[in-house]
Amino acid sequence: MAALPIASAALATLPRTHRTADAVAALGAFIGEAALQPGDKLPSEHEMMAALGVGRSTVREAVRHLQALGVIETRKGLGSFLLTKVSGSTRHVPLHLETGQLRDALLQTLEVRRGLEAEASALAAERASAADVEHMRVALEEMERVHLQKGTAGREDLAFHLSIYDASGNPLFRQLLEQIREAFEHFFEKPFDRSDFAGRSFPFHRELFDAIAAGDAQTARAKTLAILDIVEEDIKDMSQ
Incomplete structure (x- = not known):
């Protein structure tokens, strides 16, 4: 199982279902477990891909999701940085609507x-x-x-x-x-x-x-x- 450690925290390979949502959850939990502070740099895109066992598009979707939440920002040529301190429990819960009708x-x-x-x-x-x-x-x-x-x-x-x-x-x-x-x-x-x-x-x-x-x-x-x-x-x- 591939993992990227920072202190005692690590990103673990994800199963094949619901990968974008799982990647968001894994990154949110990782930020909390690694005790990252606002201004700290996140693992690189390639490191996230290798650690989570997902493709570039999944990582980018997860990063865009966290950007939309105001959790991280991506600086061109520098990488992604934490904007606000969070934990896995502070991530939003996606809406579930009945789309049959x-x-x-x-x-x-x-x-x-x-x-x-x-x-x-x-x-x-x-x-x-x-x-x-x-x-x-x-x-x-x-x-x-x-x-x-x-x-x-x-x-x-x-x-x-x-x-x-x-x-x-x-x-x-x-x-x-x-x-x-x-x-x-x-x-x-x-x-x-x-x-x-x-x-x-x-x-x-x-x-x-x-x-x-x-x-x-x-x-x-x-x-x-x-x-x-x-x-x-x-x-x-x-x-x-």
Whole structure:
């Protein structure tokens, strides 16, 4: 069994099922057991692959997951570093939704998303720094470019909204909303086999950005709700 020791802690080879989730769990437990402190460097990508017995894509997915939780950051050319002290027990528990009735489950998540996303947008309008606004602008322009080219921009849309959650100054928005999105990862790749899903919400994203950049919390909240209203309408229309 391959293992990478740091003090008394080690990463152990994982079984072949649920590898990404298991890799996240193993890394979270390892951080706690190794008593790593904020600023400490994590094992390299190759060391994680060898120790866990998984491929590069699994390691990268696990690292991205911990980045989204605000646990680690990756610095280009330097590696991954711990941002906040955690243990295996402080990692989030993934959402488990019954997707047999996809339409109903999606509508249930919208009820939760409305409160979270509207508040995140309002806080982003109140708190966003110049750097946050620039990050949002770049993400929005990439979303617009891809949308105009392909008619859809799922991943780019997510990146734009993640930039808003980050600008809110509260990492819980990103953690909670990414968990909701993860539960329907395959749906968002090809929603109801329609490439134009929620396409009517496209113009509202620019208006949402403008409101946040202007510090207008009330309008930012309203534009977010307008986007989610269109998502709800399309879920109902396309799933009949």
